[in-house]
Amino acid sequence: MATPAPTSTTAKQNGPLTGVRVVELAGIGPGPFAAMVLADLGADVVRVDRPGGSGMAIDPQYDLTNRNKRSVLIDLKAEGASEHILALVERADILIEGNRPGVAERLGVGPAECLARNPRLVYGRMTGWGQDGPLAERAGHDIAYIAVTGALGMVGKPDEPPAIPANLLGDYAGGSLYLVIGVLAALQHARTEGGQGQVVDAAIVDGAAHLTTMVHAMMAAGGWQDRRGSNLLDGGCPFYGSYATADGEYMAVGPLEQRFYKEFIQLLGIEHEVPARKDFARWGELRTAIADRFLTRTRAQWTRVFEGADACVAPVLSLREAPTHAHLAARGTFVDHDGIVQPAPAPRFSSTPSAVRTGPALPGAHNEAVALDWGVPALEVTSGHTD
Numbered sequence: 192m193a194t195p196a197p198t199s200t201t202a203k204q205n206g207p208l209t210g211v212r213v214v215e216l217a218g219i220g221p222g223p224f225a226a227m228v229l230a231d232l233g234a235d236v237v238r239v240d241r242p243g244g245s246g247m248a249i250d251p252q253y254d255l256t257n258r259n260k261r262s263v264l265i266d267l268k269a270e271g272a273s274e275h276i277l278a279l280v281e282r283a284d285i286l287i288e289g290n291r292p293g294v295a296e297r298l299g300v301g302p303a304e305c306l307a308r309n310p311r312l313v314y315g316r317m318t319g320w321g322q323d324g325p326l327a328e329r330a331g332h333d334i335a336y337i338a339v340t341g342a343l344g345m346v347g348k349p350d351e352p353p354a355i356p357a358n359l360l361g362d363y364a365g366g367s368l369y370l371v372i373g374v375l376a377a378l379q380h381a382r383t384e385g386g387q388g389q390v391v392d393a394a395i396v397d398g399a400a401h402l403t404t405m406v407h408a409m410m411a412a413g414g415w416q417d418r419r420g421s422n423l424l425d426g427g428c429p430f431y432g433s434y435a436t437a438d439g440e441y442m443a444v445g446p447l448e449q450r451f452y453k454e455f456i457q458l459l460g461i462e463h464e465v466p467a468r469k470d471f472a473r474w475g476e477l478r479t480a481i482a483d484r485f486l487t488r489t490r491a492q493w494t495r496v497f498e499g500a501d502a503c504v505a506p507v508l509s510l511r512e513a514p515t516h517a518h519l520a521a522r523g524t525f526v527d528h529d530g531i532v533q534p535a536p537a538p539r540f541s542s543t544p545s546a547v548r549t550g551p552a553l554p555g556a557h558n559e560a561v562a563l564d565w566g567v568p569a570l571e572v573t574s575g576h577t578d
Contacts, residue, residue, distance in 0.1 A: 206233025206536070206545035211378070212565070213285045214276070215260070216267075216300070217241060217554075220333075220358070221366030221395065222289030222317040223256040228371050229285070230259035231536035231545050237279060237561050238262045240554035255533050257551040263570055264555025273299030278567045280305045280312060284381075285374050289317040292327050302390045312388040313377040317370050319361075321394030333361035336395040340365075342403055349420035349427075365398030423447070429478035430455065430468065433507055440490035441507035442497075444481070455502035459484050 211234040215226040223238075230236040238260050244251070251257070265275050277300065280286060286305060288295050295301045295316075302314045319336045320326040337343040337360050338353075347354035370393035380386045409415035414423075421427040430452055433441045446455040449468075456462040465480045466473040485493065490506050497504040508516060514525035514532050526535045528547040536545040562570035 205543070205548075206231065207540055207543040209233040209543070211235070211285065212283045213237070213287065214239065214279045214283045216276075216286070216288040216290070216295070218289035218317070220289070221362040221370065222287055223254075224363055225315070225317060225367040225370040225374075225393075226260065226287050227256045227258060228367065228536075229374075231547070233543065233545055234285075235564075236260040237557070237565070238552055239267070239276060239279075240264050242266050244554065251553050252551055253531065254551045255531065258528070258533075259548050260552040261557035261561055262552035262554050263558045263561050265570075267298050267300075273304070275567070275569055276300045277304060277308050278569065279561075279565060281308050282565050282567070283309065283312060284378055285313045285315060287315045287317065287370070287374070291318065291330075292322050306388055306390075310388055311381045311386070313374050313381055313391060314388065315370050315374040315377075315391045315393060317366060317393050319366075319395045321396060322392045333358035333366075333395070337361040337365070337399045340396055340400040340403065342399045345403070345406065345419050345425055347419050347426075349418055353419065360402070361395045361399050365400075365402055366393065366395040369393050369398035369401070429474050429481055434482050434485040436485055436490040436493055437487060438489040438491075442485055442490060442493050443505045443507050444503070446503040451501055451503050454500055455504060458496055458500055458502055458504075 208229060211229070213226060213229050213234045213236040215222065215236055215238045217223070217238055217240045226236050226238065236259065238257060240262050242264065265272050267273070267276070280300070288300075296303070305312055305314055316322060318327075319331040319333075320329060334343065334355065337356075342360055342365075343353045343355075345353075346356055346360075370391065373391035373393050377389050377391050381388050406415055409422075410417060416422055416427075419425055424431060426432045428447075431445050431447060433443050435441055444455070446452040452468055453462075456465060459481065461480050461484050465477050468477065470477075488496070493504070494506045513519060519525060523535055525532055526547055527533075529550045531550070533547065535547065539545075558570050562568050
């Protein structure tokens with residue numbers, strides 16, 4: 192463990208997307224996170240909030256997915272509201288929306304209307320099921336999307352229900368990050384000679400399925416069983432998993448290569464007590480020996496044992512503990528901005544570093560500033576909020 196997360200700075204750290212303008216139609220989950228990634232990378236992200244909020248019971252001042260953004264308040268159901276959005280669209284490079292199929296069209300800000308006003312616009316659509324298919328109109332959440340792709344069924348022990356990986360695997364890995372990849376690729380195309388804008392259909396089911404590509408390859412080659420907790424990387428292997436310690440905490444173990452495994456069992460002190468690691472019939476015996484040994488010391492004690500070694504062992508930390516880990520603290524993986532410890536922008540750039548520049552944008556806090564900067568004076572009168 193080390194010192195707390197460093198305080199973020201804003202001095203001349205605008206990121207590689209400086210100059211890119213993004214309109215985000217307020218939503219929940221993967222859409223806002225994708226827009227945050229673009230904002231972290233330096234884009235000028237204007238979030239269009241609606242009166243009454245997004246429906247998530249979170250205080251806007253703590254909604255970190257709205258950091259580095261600006262917010263304007265527009266009632267999309269009010270007369271003339273679509274014109275305000277389209278005025279922003281004329282000046283934007285990217286638009287992100289996460290409504291069910293057809294909703295943006297009914298509001299008058301669908302792809303046809305937006306691309307008519309700005310032919311080079313990249314129109315990013317973030318949904319769970321996608322824009323078409325039998326389930327496109329159905330409601331859903333992360334757990335259902337990863338369930339049908341096979342991703343959820345891979346996680347957990349074979350004799351227990353699938354473990355829930357929070358909403359990281361579907362919403363953010365299969366959803367947000369694929370939307371970011373898509374809109375940036377489409378933006379590159381739009382900016383080439385002869386290029387044009389287009390619609391990016393980012394569906395969580397597509398992204399989550401795509402993430403399982405390597406596993407499908409291993410299964411086709413006969414190296415992966417189609418049941419959880421039975422394979423090299425899903426907990427089936429005794430030297431790739433987590434083990435309880437004497438104080439009720441856990442250590443993560445993953446020395447897959449022989450040289451790392453050798454160092455692991457030596458430091459654990461069981462090199463003369465266990466069967467060969469390739470003796471699959473005795474993996475149960477090996478797992479028990481590892482588990483029993485870890486129970487003899489605390490997490491902190493085992494962390495010191497493996498510190499500096501190539502045994503591929505690490506303490507399992509909580510969210511509150513993670514920012515103080517020595518390596519993460521040294522790299523500044525977490526930062527403290529306005530009293531809130533949070534993950535720093537990622538990845539890192541040598542010439543155009545990014546940073547947490549501003550805290551969460553409060554709904555409607557930037558109507559006047561955006562009206563001035565983007566040249567859309569009508570925005571000044573759409574909200575009673577001021578900067």
